[in-house]
Amino acid sequence: MRLLVTGGAGFIGSNFVRYVLGERPAVRVTVLDNLSYAGSLRSLEGLDPERFRFVRGDIADADLVGGLVPEHDAIVHFAAESHNDNSLRDPTPFVHTNLVGTFTLLEAARRHDVRFHHISTDEVYGDLALDDPARFTESTPYNPSSPYSSTKAGSDLLVRAWVRSFGVRATISNCSNNYGPYQHVEKFIPRQITNVLTGLRPKLYGDGLNVRDWIHTEDHSSAVLAILERGRIGETYLIGADGERSNREVVEAILELLGEPSDAYDLVRDRPGHDVRYAIDSSKLRAELGWAPRYTDFRAGLAATIQWYREHEDWWRPAKDEVEAAYAAQGQ
Numbered sequence: 001m002r003l004l005v006t007g008g009a010g011f012i013g014s015n016f017v018r019y020v021l022g023e024r025p026a027v028r029v030t031v032l033d034n035l036s037y038a039g040s041l042r043s044l045e046g047l048d049p050e051r052f053r054f055v056r057g058d059i060a061d062a063d064l065v066g067g068l069v070p071e072h073d074a075i076v077h078f079a080a081e082s083h084n085d086n087s088l089r090d091p092t093p094f095v096h097t098n099l100v101g102t103f104t105l106l107e108a109a110r111r112h113d114v115r116f117h118h119i120s121t122d123e124v125y126g127d128l129a130l131d132d133p134a135r136f137t138e139s140t141p142y143n144p145s146s147p148y149s150s151t152k153a154g155s156d157l158l159v160r161a162w163v164r165s166f167g168v169r170a171t172i173s174n175c176s177n178n179y180g181p182y183q184h185v186e187k188f189i190p191r192q193i194t195n196v197l198t199g200l201r202p203k204l205y206g207d208g209l210n211v212r213d214w215i216h217t218e219d220h221s222s223a224v225l226a227i228l229e230r231g232r233i234g235e236t237y238l239i240g241a242d243g244e245r246s247n248r249e250v251v252e253a254i255l256e257l258l259g260e261p262s263d264a265y266d267l268v269r270d271r272p273g274h275d276v277r278y279a280i281d282s283s284k285l286r287a288e289l290g291w292a293p294r295y296t297d298f299r300a301g302l303a304a305t306i307q308w309y310r311e312h313e314d315w316w317r318p319a320k321d322e323v324e325a326a327y328a329a330q331g332q
């Protein structure tokens with residue numbers, strides 16, 4: 001099995017590459033990544049060169065993609081502009097990568113009849129009220145809020161159309177918020193951990209009561225592999241690990257685990273259009289493919305993640321000041 005993994009130098013992609021090479025000795029991986037601000041070759045260090053190759057390039061480059069795709073049995077498509085706050089500052093690269101990039105890959109998959117798995121997000125469904133007993137399912141209507149989530153929703157719809165109209169052998173997964181090693185310091189959990197480690201106070205948007213449904217990134221990887229190998233073509237699978245927590249609860253846990261008072265955080269300007277709550281019902285994935293998460297103790301997973309950031313300051317330090325300056329400029 002030769003896999004073309006787009007976005008493999010990013011957070012979830014690099015974790016997936018390590019996971020699949022570890023779990024499947026017969027698999028070979030090519031990573032296609034343009035090394036945007038969010039990608040780093042340092043996240044892929046130490047992989048076996050006999051089974052792993054890196055290609056730097058843009059997924060919207062039709063010539064490059066057209067040459068690579070026929071050399072592979074499947075595409076696992078992680079590459080995206082992934083951060084909501086950035087999409088509010090400038091949506092332009094989100095349209096390019098998430099929409100034009102996905103279209104370019106789909107066209108190549110169609111031309112060469114290559115299996116395609118599309119990585120998406122629960123944010124395509126919009127948000128839920130805090131007191132709503134409902135969770136997202138595969139039949140929840142699309143209702144995205146931000147430039148990021150609307151371009152992800154658009155890319156999902158392209159995949160669905162390419163399955164139905166052209167017979168592309170594709171599946172889609174929509175996952176909830178990931179945490180774990182190699183996540184960029186712009187994102188919530190790494191930002192707060194590295195704030196404390198550098199003497200800054202954690203920053204909570206608004207009242208801090210928004211809820212996210214956390215899953216360890218290794219559990220996301222195992223779910224993607226299950227869908228790639230055993231998922232039904234044309235189907236969508238929601239991935240989640242029953243990890244609902246308010247942002248305030250998460251910050252308090254980070255502070256406690258780092259030996260700080262649990263109220264040593266600041267409330268800052270809210271994100272415009274801030275989704276209130278995400279919650280995933282992953283029954284279909286569990287029942288159909290027998291998948292279950294391994295990281296069921298969020299506090300233990302968080303403690304391990306904190307330890308990783310303690311031990312890898314050389315990985316995150318170069319990006320930290322610029323990220324904080326951009327947040328400070330908008331009162332966050």
Ligand code: NAD
Nearest residue numbers: 007009010011012033034036038039058059079080082178
């Ligand atoms: P990330 O920002 O850490 O990584 C994205 C990677 O894509 C980077 O390595 C970047 O260099 C690369 N990339 C960006 N534009 C590219 C282009 N035009 N051509 C080639 N490579 C390009 O993102 P992530 O958090 O790892 O997310 C990966 C995927 O998972 C995304 O599709 C995202 O929508 C989805 N997702 C993320 C989460 C989450 O919690 N982070 C949850 C559900 C789904």
Ligand code: DAU
Nearest residue numbers: 082083084121122123176177186187188203204205210247
């Ligand atoms: O749900 C899946 C999505 O999760 C993915 O599709 C996205 O790629 C990923 O970035 C993530 O989106 P969020 O917007 O939920 O993640 P973020 O880490 O930016 O923020 C998580 C929550 O924390 C959100 O409610 C905003 C809040 N927040 C964020 C930052 C950076 C803060 O309160 N303070 C902060 O400093």
